[in-house]
Amino acid sequence: VKKRILLLAGGQSGEHEVSLRSARSVLSALPRDQFDVTPVVISPQGRWLAPGDTQRALESGEAQGGGDLVLHRAATAEGYDAVFPLLHGPMGEDGTIQGLLTLAGIPFVGSGVLGSAVSMDKVMTKQVLASAGVPQVAWRLAVRREWQTRPEEVRARAGELGYPLFVKPANLGSSVGISKVNHAGELERALDLAFDLDRRVILEAMTAHKPREVEVGILGNDAPIASPVGELRFDADFYDYETKYTEGRATMHIPAPLPPEVAERVRTLALAAFRALDCAGLARVDFFYVEQTGELFLNEVNTMPGFTTTSMYPKLFEAAGLSYSELVTRLVELALEER
Ligand code: ATP
Ligand code: MG
Ligand code: MG
Ligand code: MG
Numbered sequence: 448v449k450k451r452i453l454l455l456a457g458g459q460s461g462e463h464e465v466s467l468r469s470a471r472s473v474l475s476a477l478p479r480d481q482f483d484v485t486p487v488v489i490s491p492q493g494r495w496l497a498p499g500d501t502q503r504a505l506e507s508g509e510a511q512g513g514g515d516l517v518l519h520r521a522a523t524a525e526g527y528d529a530v531f532p533l534l535h536g537p538m539g540e541d542g543t544i545q546g547l548l549t550l551a552g553i554p555f556v557g558s559g560v561l562g563s564a565v566s567m568d569k570v571m572t573k574q575v576l577a578s579a580g581v582p583q584v585a586w587r588l589a590v591r592r593e594w595q596t597r598p599e600e601v602r603a604r605a606g607e608l609g610y611p612l613f614v615k616p617a618n619l620g621s622s623v624g625i626s627k628v629n630h631a632g633e634l635e636r637a638l639d640l641a642f643d644l645d646r647r648v649i650l651e652a653m654t655a656h657k658p659r660e661v662e663v664g665i666l667g668n669d670a671p672i673a674s675p676v677g678e679l680r681f682d683a684d685f686y687d688y689e690t691k692y693t694e695g696r697a698t699m700h701i702p703a704p705l706p707p708e709v710a711e712r713v714r715t716l717a718l719a720a721f722r723a724l725d726c727a728g729l730a731r732v733d734f735f736y737v738e739q740t741g742e743l744f745l746n747e748v749n750t751m752p753g754f755t756t757t758s759m760y761p762k763l764f765e766a767a768g769l770s771y772s773e774l775v776t777r778l779v780e781l782a783l784e785e786r
Contacts, residue, residue, distance in 0.1 A: 449483045452779060453527040453553075455544065457488040457496075457510050460536030461623045465692070467508050469754035470533050474505070476756075476772040482779065485527070489534070490514065529782045530555040531775075533754060536620045540751045541567035556782045558750040562726040566748040569617045569649045572724065579723035581716055581745050584735070585652040588617075591642045605634055608652040613685075614638055616645030620749070622688045627653070654744060658735035660686060661703050663717045664752075664763040665730045666774075668781055671721050673714035674763035678703035699759060701766045709736060712743055720748055728781050731760045 454477075456470030457463050470486060477484050488501040490510040500512035530553050532544045542564030548555045558566065565571045570588045577583065587604040594601050605612060605628070614637040616624040624644040626637035641648040664674035681697035683690040690696045703710065717732035731752035735744045752760040761771050769777070 449481060450528040450779065450783070451526065452477065452482050452484045453530045454484055454486045455489060455530060455532045455534055455539075456486060457490060457504065458534035458536070458539040459489065459491055459493050460534070460538055460540075461619065462535035462539075462621050463491050463510070464508060465621065465753055466533055466535050466539070467505060467510075469535075469758065471505055472755045472771070473531065473533060473775050476775050477779070478772060478776060481776065489539075493538070527553060529553065529779055531779065531782075532557065533751065535749075535751055535753070537567070537618055540620070540749070541618060554782045556778045557728040558724075558726045558730070562724050563750050566724050566726060566730070566750045567618050568647070569615060569747060570647060572748060573649075575723055576720055576745060579719055581720055581723070582743060583746075584654060584744050587650045589638070589648045589650060591646045591648075594638055594642055594648075601638065602631070602634060605631070605650050608650055611653045613651040613653060614641050615649050615651065616641045617647035617649050618645055622686060622691060625685075625687065627685050654735050654737050654742070656737055656739045657685075658737050658744070659703075660733065660746075661705065661713055661736050662731055662733045662759055662763070663713050664760045665717055665721045665726070665732060666728075666764065666769075666777065666781075668727050668784055668786055671718060671726075673718055675702040675766045676705060676710045676713045677701040677759055677763050677766075678705075679759070699762060701762055705736070709741075709743065716743070716745060720745055724748055726750055727786075728778055729760065731763075 456466050458466055486501050488496045488504040488510050494514035496512050496514045504510040530548055532555055542560040545560045545563045573583055573586055585608055589601045611627055611629045614626045614628055624641050628634050628637045660679045661676050663676050665671050678700040679697050681690045713734055720732055721730055731749045733746045735746050756771050764774050
């Protein structure tokens with residue numbers, strides 16, 4: 448008997464578009480002899496679109512029309528065997544949808560509330576991973592109220608890290624709201640931008656040199672496996688939004704040309720991070736490798752990474768011998784697995 452799958456796409460974050468693209472790929476890859484898939488697009492305003500509007504949104508890349516608010520729709524999701532919440536960023540990858548589905552008693556693909564929420568927040572991630580002994584760059588937290596009332600304290604924290612440094616909203620993705628700050632004179636603008644998008648902001652020391660950016664895929668629940676390591680190369684100061692999403696601006700190299708012991712260390716640290724953060728199903732774990740010094744830093748853990756057929760995560764597992772359609776099938780199996 449076929450499993451009924453609800454595929455959620457779009458969503459309220461800045462990564463709405465990316466999610467629709469991923470959903471199109473997953474939709475055509477889930478084997479129809481095993482799965483009965485219903486896509487539901489969530490509009491940027493949080494409305495769950497009806498089937499006709501969902502179809503149009505997937506085709507045009509633009510979600511239009513009304514629809515129910517999230518809570519009502521979740522209650523009607525009872526008729527599904529599993530949900531694939533293919534949503535990125537806040538209100539999708541951060542434990543909110545996962546909480547809703549947990550309350551509704553429906554199994555879903557990917558990490559639960561805890562793993563999703565902690566991995567989404569760059570500060571919480573750093574705190575948890577520091578206690579697990581995972582190497583990371585130096586960082587400081589600032590909250591909006593401090594920036595509004597005691598800016599000199601926030602400036603002092605930046606001064607402790609030195610320049611250049613990175614300023615990032617704690618809970619976002621796709622490089623939205625991220626600035627590379629070259630000197631103290633650029634700090635105010637970067638903090639204003641980040642605090643427009645989040646109440647919590649992280650300041651991060653930049654690696655000693657421009658790092659190589661290497662990523663690894665993790666697949667599984669309590670016995671996870673790591674993919675080969677991949678590398679992203681691009682011609683820009685850092686991997687910003689434009690470089691990420693302009694066709695042809697970045698190239699993927701799988702496997703990454705790394706000394707074997709570095710690649711092995713990446714895989715081991717990624718598995719340790721996946722466990723420490725209580726992730727499940729899948730994650731893409733991103734690292735900075737500083738070739739000049741041999742240092743490796745874990746940058747972040749993405750619990751619902753980009754998922755088009757040309758995205759890094761599926762490509763990494765393809766290199767391991769798992770086709771895109773085998774991979775999505777495996778993810779649904781993992782969602783249904785007894786844990
Ligand atoms: P994603 O889309 O992968 O979720 P994100 O929005 O969470 O990304 P980060 O990965 O934290 O953002 O940072 C974006 C990019 O900024 C990195 O890929 C890297 O190019 C650069 N960068 C961020 N932090 C640092 C750092 N501490 N040192 C050097 N480069 C950095
Ligand atoms: Mg991220
Ligand atoms: Mg992300
Ligand atoms: Mg990133």
